[in-house]
Amino acid sequence: xxxxxxxxxxxxxxxxxxxxxxxxxxxxxxxxxxxxxxxxxxxxxxxxxxxxxxxxxxxxxxxxxxxxxxxxxxxxxxxxxxxxxxxxxxxxxxxxxxxxxxxxxxxxxxxxx
Numbered sequence: 593x594x595x596x597x598x599x600x601x602x603x604x605x606x607x608x609x610x611x612x613x614x615x616x617x618x619x620x621x622x623x624x625x626x627x628x629x630x631x632x633x634x635x636x637x638x639x640x641x642x643x644x645x646x647x648x649x650x651x652x653x654x655x656x657x658x659x660x661x662x663x664x665x666x667x668x669x670x671x672x673x674x675x676x677x678x679x680x681x682x683x684x685x686x687x688x689x690x691x692x693x694x695x696x697x698x699x700x701x702x703x704x705x
Contacts, residue, residue, distance in 0.1 A: 623653025626698035633690050634704030636681075645673070646687055648680040648694075648701075668693055 629651060636647045648665075651658050655676075662675030665682060669689060673682040682690060687703050694701035 621652055621654070623657045627700060629653075629699050629701075631694055631699055631701040632704045633687050633694070633701055635685055635687060643683070644685045646682040646685060646690055648682070648690065649678070651678055651680070664697075665690060665693060 631648055631650045634647050636645050651661070658678065658680065659675045662673060662680040665680060666673050669682060669686055671683050673680065691701050691703050
């Protein structure tokens with residue numbers, strides 16, 4: 593995939609024959625151990641048609657570890673949700689249960705709003 597033109601959209605033409613285009617790759621932050629994570633468990637009602645969701649923010653680490661934690665919470669609570677962009681969304685108001693589950697797993701979690 594040395595000649596993938598979609599990665600170079602918006603790049604000005606170069607007359608240098610030896611020019612090699614490189615893309616800036618961002619590295620994911622290394623996942624902190626659970627005792628060093630500072631998770632905030634709050635509730636959110638914005639842009640959701642009046643429905644409530646429990647929002648867990650403050651996770652520092654890889655996306656795979658975030659999804660695994662989200663999967664664990666959804667399984668233990670028996671509800672749906674998602675884990676992306678550094679946040680875990682759980683359908684419904686489960687703030688107290690989520691805090692107790694996270695603390696049981698060794699996370700430093702506290703209840704927000």
